[in-house]
Amino acid sequence: GGAQPVGAVGNGVVVEGLISATIGTSGVVFVHSKDCRPDPEGRINTYCASVPGEYCMFGCILSTGGCFQWFRNTLGAAETAEAKKRKCDPYKLLNAQAAKAPPGCEGVFWLPYLTGERTPHADPFARACWIGIHTRTTRNELLRAVLEGATFAMNDIVSLLKQRGLPIRQIRLSGGAARNTLWRQLQADIYGTNCVTINAEEGPAYGAALLAAVGAREFKDVREACKAGIRVVRTVKPTAAGKKLYAQYYRQFRRLYPALKDEFARIAELPEA
Incomplete structure (x- = not known):
């Protein structure tokens, strides 16, 4: 898969209720879904997830x-x-x-x-x-x-995911902003949801390693691998x-x-x- 679906595995976003918010140069909000819930206006991307028979959805802010x-x-x-x-x-x-x-x-x-926008405006x-x-x-x-x-722009994506009927109980932060005390609290307050950081800072690389472990039959499936390899290290409440x-x-x-x-x-x- 691409960097975002693999990164979701590295963040443990393989069950409903968890989403990841990654702020690097750009920003991505990613959610796992049991059902296919495509956005009729095409503002959110929908793909097959790393969990067989399930789906993932995400949106991208070009400059965060x-x-x-x-x-x-x-x-x-x-x-x-x-x-x-x-x-x-x-x-x-x-x-x-x-x-x-x-x-x-x-x-x-x-x-x-700064470079136009992708989600939700699709405006160069x-x-x-x-x-x-x-x-x-x-x-x-x-x-x-x-x-x-x-x-606020990242919250545009969070709001779209809520509109698709997806439950959100915890947001997992990653990228440079996850190492920033002020920005972590801003995210919790603006999203209005508990935010956490986990033991792996590089989601895509860690996700690729977990998928390789599943492929090598070290774990029976992706969820078991995430349960064994990922733990919450910090919680930030709004x-x-x-x-x-x-x-x-x-x-x-x-x-x-x-x-x-x-x-x-x-x-x-x-x-x-």
Whole structure:
């Protein structure tokens, strides 16, 4: 299979009720289903799962961690230089700055469409932008808004999966964002669901190893292999205040792309100098 179905095995997403949320350069939300429940609008991909006779569904956000990387490269020169002096990761310093901003960033939103968008908009002309900047807006709020906006976009996929009638009781986080304390809590609050990390950080590679073990008859099936090889190492619960606040902000986020869709297309038609 491809990286995502194999990665789902590495995250133990081989039963209903579990989904994985992977944030690297792009972002993927993946769910296992006993039944085939294709999205009639084609916003969600549906494939055969690693469990015979069952299915998997997932959606992709083209720029999630890529937005954070863009901020670092474009506006994070100070942290990059300081990190070089300290011999540490510049993202560690950027995270500390983002954590200083209030949740919701006083109404500043980030649309994470640096390279267009796949799920749910399928729009190559979509563009990234901040909306809601005012005289009190700080750089820290612009930075935190990038993390929040990328997570709101991931929640677009979670919402679509819920619309397909799929139960969600736990979200397994992976990718670079799973190693980020602030981003883990943002995901729990915005998804409104318990989020966990597991003992394997590289889902696709670990999933391939588990599938190989099944093929070598070390385990009778994929579920037995996942049960033996995967354990939860950290649980992050949504806070009551964060869940309530971000539910309101997410509703506003969902209104922004439709309001700008036609303008994005017009911008794409403008001649280059």
